[in-house]
Amino acid sequence: MKNIIKSLSLSLLLITLSSAVFANHSPIDWPFDATFEEYRNLYIQQQLHSTPNQLINISSKNEDLSVDMSISAGERLHAWLKLINSNRAVEDQITLTKKDNEPILDKYKSLKEPREYGPSTIHKRANELLVEVPKPMVDVIYFGKTMTANVPVSDDEFAKWGQEVSLTYQRSVRWVSLQKWKDWYKRRRLQDIRGYFYLSNYSNLNKKLSDVKKLTKEELTLFKQSLVSNCMNNFALFDDSAYVIKICSNEYKTYINENNLIEYKEKYWQVAKQTWESYFVIQQPRKDIVWSPMSSNRMTIPFKNIESKPIANWLEFNVEDEFKFNRWEMDMVYTNQPQKNTSHLKFKKNTTPHVAEGNIIVMDENQSIDEYDTSWVIRHEFGHILRLPDCYFEYFDEERNLFVFYAIDISDLMCSRRGKMNQRIFDELKRVYFK
Numbered sequence: 001m002k003n004i005i006k007s008l009s010l011s012l013l014l015i016t017l018s019s020a021v022f023a024n025h026s027p028i029d030w031p032f033d034a035t036f037e038e039y040r041n042l043y044i045q046q047q048l049h050s051t052p053n054q055l056i057n058i059s060s061k062n063e064d065l066s067v068d069m070s071i072s073a074g075e076r077l078h079a080w081l082k083l084i085n086s087n088r089a090v091e092d093q094i095t096l097t098k099k100d101n102e103p104i105l106d107k108y109k110s111l112k113e114p115r116e117y118g119p120s121t122i123h124k125r126a127n128e129l130l131v132e133v134p135k136p137m138v139d140v141i142y143f144g145k146t147m148t149a150n151v152p153v154s155d156d157e158f159a160k161w162g163q164e165v166s167l168t169y170q171r172s173v174r175w176v177s178l179q180k181w182k183d184w185y186k187r188r189r190l191q192d193i194r195g196y197f198y199l200s201n202y203s204n205l206n207k208k209l210s211d212v213k214k215l216t217k218e219e220l221t222l223f224k225q226s227l228v229s230n231c232m233n234n235f236a237l238f239d240d241s242a243y244v245i246k247i248c249s250n251e252y253k254t255y256i257n258e259n260n261l262i263e264y265k266e267k268y269w270q271v272a273k274q275t276w277e278s279y280f281v282i283q284q285p286r287k288d289i290v291w292s293p294m295s296s297n298r299m300t301i302p303f304k305n306i307e308s309k310p311i312a313n314w315l316e317f318n319v320e321d322e323f324k325f326n327r328w329e330m331d332m333v334y335t336n337q338p339q340k341n342t343s344h345l346k347f348k349k350n351t352t353p354h355v356a357e358g359n360i361i362v363m364d365e366n367q368s369i370d371e372y373d374t375s376w377v378i379r380h381e382f383g384h385i386l387r388l389p390d391c392y393f394e395y396f397d398e399e400r401n402l403f404v405f406y407a408i409d410i411s412d413l414m415c416s417r418r419g420k421m422n423q424r425i426f427d428e429l430k431r432v433y434f435k
Contacts, residue, residue, distance in 0.1 A: 031416070032394075033416065036169070038367075039170040045350065046177050070172040074166060074172070075169075077169070081162070100418055111406045116404050120400075130142060137165075175403065192229055192395060194226070198222060209262045231251065231252070251264070279390070299331070300332075302334075302335045319378070321379075328426065344359065355385060359385065380413055
């Protein structure tokens, strides 16, 4: 068995090392905690780009039926909100967007407790909502009773339960939207970096691994999962993830029977480490950024001039407000003579915000720039302009028919909507651009 794995390792090592950044290139790239409106845009795009037999249809299976029902409920909720708010002043409108002001006690909470979603979890939550949501809302949202501009419950209660309906809608839209790439996400399981995270943060690791007879049941479980995960990282380009998992698990048994887990760890450590780092390391730096010892507290980046003064001011404020650290700051410099690769801003209707071609920030034209979430999005997307990668991860667990998602560090701007500019980002920008 050792010889088989060794042969596979040698043949794939160079390929895996050269493709470490592959882990960050998802077919659909948007954070799990996107807004209700953003998920609705995804749903609209899904419907527009699907053939008739790919559209959302009612299924005979109860679990699949719950996915369809949750999407229909979300669409009715959207229409109802639009009707309610059409007769209200801006300051009195009901919104399902809320800023999370809870302190971040554990920045790795999402990594330790990943979100799992699929027909079974959606089915369970949809049935709970039919009981928990106030009946006047259930009648309209789920059973098609006529909508009225007058809210049948208090505004706060409507917002509270609207957010719950919205969350199930979002999971359902995400589930449907990822179906065509399910095989890709199934293979991506091999790039799960939680094994490296747990092992690299375990004190006296080698001492623990040196004698398996002294390990507790909990430690054995953690080490098995983590060491096998590290092995899997080394074969990230294999199409058959189930086969790789089986091979790595069998090899683990061989090493633990020989009481030689340290060798097993060392064998796959380097690539696992590089897989982890690929979520934080800038791979292809920009050529137009200036940050020199002559002006060590200031980094500049050119940006194509924006004709609309309010939008230009909005962009400049958000970007420069986010990308500053201690005495250091980044300045945008608008230019009327952009080069071929100069960054610029573009608005498009019903789109998911993203960066195209490495230089174009594409924002949804229908979303107000005054909303909190829009401000976070432009800051996050500008991080991609600086070539910072996303640091969240998602894969498909075929055995349980569930997608699994986690943000690596919820305090980090590139990982989560709760995240901000931090020491990690500053250090990486300095490593790459300070010269």
